[in-house]
Amino acid sequence: MSGEQEFLMLGGGNPAxxxxxxxxxxxxxxxxxxxGERFDEVLVNYDMPKGRPGFIRALVDFLNRHYDWGITEKNVAITNGSxxxxxxxxxxxxxxxxxxTFKKILLPLCPEYIGxxxxxxxxxMFTARRPKIEVIDAHTFKYHIDFDALQIDDDIAAxxxxxxxxxxxxxxxxxxxxxxxxLAKxxxxxxxxxxxxxxxFPGIIFKDVVPFFDQHLIVSLSLSKLGLPGTRTGIVIANEAVIDALSSINAVSVWPTAIWGRSWWRRCWLTTAFSPCAGM
Ligand SMILES: Cc1ncc(COP(=O)(O)O)c(C=O)c1O
Incomplete structure (x- = not known):
């Protein structure tokens, strides 16, 4: 929408x-x-690698107050978009x-976000499973995960x-x-x-859903669909090891990921971050 050509934007995730x-x-x-002082601060200071402490504190208070997740500021990182x-x-x-070895991300139900x-x-890097389709009436159906076909092989990382x-x-x-x-735990x-x-939030969802959090979950939220797509603000809630790693990437941004992609570093990190979950 901020390009110079005029067109009708019909993309699913675009803002109104x-x-x-x-x-x-x-x-x-x-x-x-x-x-004045706060404005200057916004313009002249980099944020912390894991995001602005005041914003993170507000999020932690909000999530603990509403959902009793028992998280701390160490469980939250802000990224430039989810x-x-x-x-x-x-x-x-x-x-x-x-x-x-080669590890994959399992998308347990397809169609999934094309992004x-x-x-x-x-x-x-991705492997996906077909859904079970529940036909509700002549014009309505619902996708479900086919748990009978959901085998989690050793090469699945997440x-x-x-x-x-x-x-x-x-x-x-x-x-x-x-x-x-x-299954993941x-x-x-x-x-x-x-x-x-x-x-x-943004709560553009018309079902009775419970937001979940646990140490082996990585939950993301975005301010884009709340009406701030231009600020590309993503929020990640996860265990401390994940948040530490994300903060390190945030600090220097994209290119280190490419290095991690091919180093023993990533394996060490993965082992320490999630092995405590195994068998819990
Ligand atoms: C499922 C899903 N996740 C994430 C995003 C991107 O969010 P952000 O603007 O925070 O990067 C989109 C955007 O359309 C989306 O549809």
């Missing part, structure tokens, strides 16, 4: 300008301009390792789902998420849940 929301952002930016967070995470967790498809630095999914709008049920979470691998449209 909601006048009330835009008025709110304008008001808040006006406040910021009034407070899409980038997934790029970092996928390539941190999967791909070719120094010893020749993941080209995020792997290594080829064939499981990833978006909830809801762009563009199918499928929402995994609470039971499906719980089952996936148990038993295998000592993380389950990534992309909540870009989901709970607790």
């Amino acid at each position: 300008g909601v006048p009330e929301v835009q008025a709110l952002w304008r008001e808040l930016v006006g406040d910021l301009l009034e407070q 899409q980038n967070a997934f790029f970092y995470l996928f390539n941190m967790l999967a791909g070719e390792f120094e010893d020749g 993941y498809a080209d995020q792997g630095l290594d080829r064939s 499981i990833c789902v978006s909830r809801p999914t762009n563009p199918s709008a499928n929402v995994l049920t609470n039971e499906e998420i719980e089952r996936l979470s148990e 038993a295998r000592g691998i993380p389950l990534l849940i992309d909540n870009a449209y989901g709970a607790p």
